[in-house]
Amino acid sequence: MNIKENLFTPILKVCASALPFGVLKKLTGQEVIFPTYHLVSNQEVPHVGNLYQIRSEKLFHEDLEFMLKHFNPISIDELLKWRNGQLRLNKPSFFLSFDDGLREVNEVIAPILIKKGIPAAFFINPAFVDNKELMFRNKASLLIDRFKKRKINFKRTIDTTGVNEDQFIQIVKSVKYRERDILDKLALASEFSFSDYLNEKKPYLESEKILQLKLQGFHIGAHSVDHPLYEQITLQEQVVQTSESVDFIISKNFSKLRTFAFPFTDHGVSKTLFNQMYENMRLDCSFGVAGIKHENFKFHFQRIPMEKSLDSARKIIAAEYIYYILKTPLGKNHINRK
Numbered sequence: 001m002n003i004k005e006n007l008f009t010p011i012l013k014v015c016a017s018a019l020p021f022g023v024l025k026k027l028t029g030q031e032v033i034f035p036t037y038h039l040v041s042n043q044e045v046p047h048v049g050n051l052y053q054i055r056s057e058k059l060f061h062e063d064l065e066f067m068l069k070h071f072n073p074i075s076i077d078e079l080l081k082w083r084n085g086q087l088r089l090n091k092p093s094f095f096l097s098f099d100d101g102l103r104e105v106n107e108v109i110a111p112i113l114i115k116k117g118i119p120a121a122f123f124i125n126p127a128f129v130d131n132k133e134l135m136f137r138n139k140a141s142l143l144i145d146r147f148k149k150r151k152i153n154f155k156r157t158i159d160t161t162g163v164n165e166d167q168f169i170q171i172v173k174s175v176k177y178r179e180r181d182i183l184d185k186l187a188l189a190s191e192f193s194f195s196d197y198l199n200e201k202k203p204y205l206e207s208e209k210i211l212q213l214k215l216q217g218f219h220i221g222a223h224s225v226d227h228p229l230y231e232q233i234t235l236q237e238q239v240v241q242t243s244e245s246v247d248f249i250i251s252k253n254f255s256k257l258r259t260f261a262f263p264f265t266d267h268g269v270s271k272t273l274f275n276q277m278y279e280n281m282r283l284d285c286s287f288g289v290a291g292i293k294h295e296n297f298k299f300h301f302q303r304i305p306m307e308k309s310l311d312s313a314r315k316i317i318a319a320e321y322i323y324y325i326l327k328t329p330l331g332k333n334h335i336n337r338k
């Protein structure tokens with residue numbers, strides 16, 4: 001991952017702009033690609049702004065126009081039929097998805113997709129639906145934002161914690177799922193209330209809105225209970241996070257399909273969990289974000305993260321194609337899980 005980002009990225013970007021996209025698309029021979037996002041907004045979104053790049057509506061429109069020019073959009077049903085061998089795709093296709101169930105899904109993203117006739121999947125976390133709780137990463141982003149803007153009690157935070165601004169940002173950025181209580185303590189020390197923010201801004205989708213999205217033809221899937229990094233929790237916790245979130249989707253009548261997108265990444269997730277997902281939990285399909293990669297698990301699909309930069313969709317997808325082509329002779333496009 002680091003090598004890819006540090007060494008290859010500048011080279012990839014140059015190649016990605018220079019080579020004709022149609023040639024790259026043919027060379028990789030991918031029938032379906034899976035671009036994935038979280039958020040589209042023209043506004044500042046403090047609980048996200050320090051986590052990844054937020055795409056404006058204009059940039060998102062451009063992404064979609066580019067994808068529609070080169071690919072056919074497909075729904076979850078078409079994706080499953082294709083994978084089952086019941087559907088032939090006559091053109092390279094794309095399957096669009098959005099993680100974390102942010103309110104902008106309903107307010108910004110869905111209206112654009114409806115207008116353009118593009119199906120999509122939204123992967124949500126039971127702990128955050130109806131704004132019951134803020135995700136720890138959203139808390140981190142929010143604290144950094146307030147701290148940078150001196151909107152929290154800056155002096156009190158410094159006095160209480162004894163750290164300077166850079167140290168504070170570094171500490172907050174690196175807080176892990178297991179240590180997430182630290183964020184609540186820092187907020188308390190800074191006289192900042194996450195629950196006031198949650199009540200006032202309502203950052204996530206509400207159940208009623210999710211049902212509306214379902215009626216509009218979108219797919220709703222699970223994204224773990226409260227968004228841990230799977231590599232850092234036990235197998236038993238992984239099972240609970242996965243099965244409870246999938247059961248939640250079914251029990252709330254958000255979908256009849258049992259689908260799951262890993263929070264953060266599926267990197268380091270064992271074969272044992274995948275076996276349980278596809279046997280005991282009876283999943284229909286699942287998703288990671290490792291770019292263009294193949295899996296031993298036929299119904300696990302790797303997606304292309306679109307928010308690492310504000311580059312165009314063309315540039316991002318072309319870079320993934322080049323990376324895929326370069327790694328083909330090394331046999332590194334296949335994930336073998338232990």
Ligand SMILES: [Zn+2]
Nearest residue numbers: 099100263264
């Ligand atoms: Zn997520």
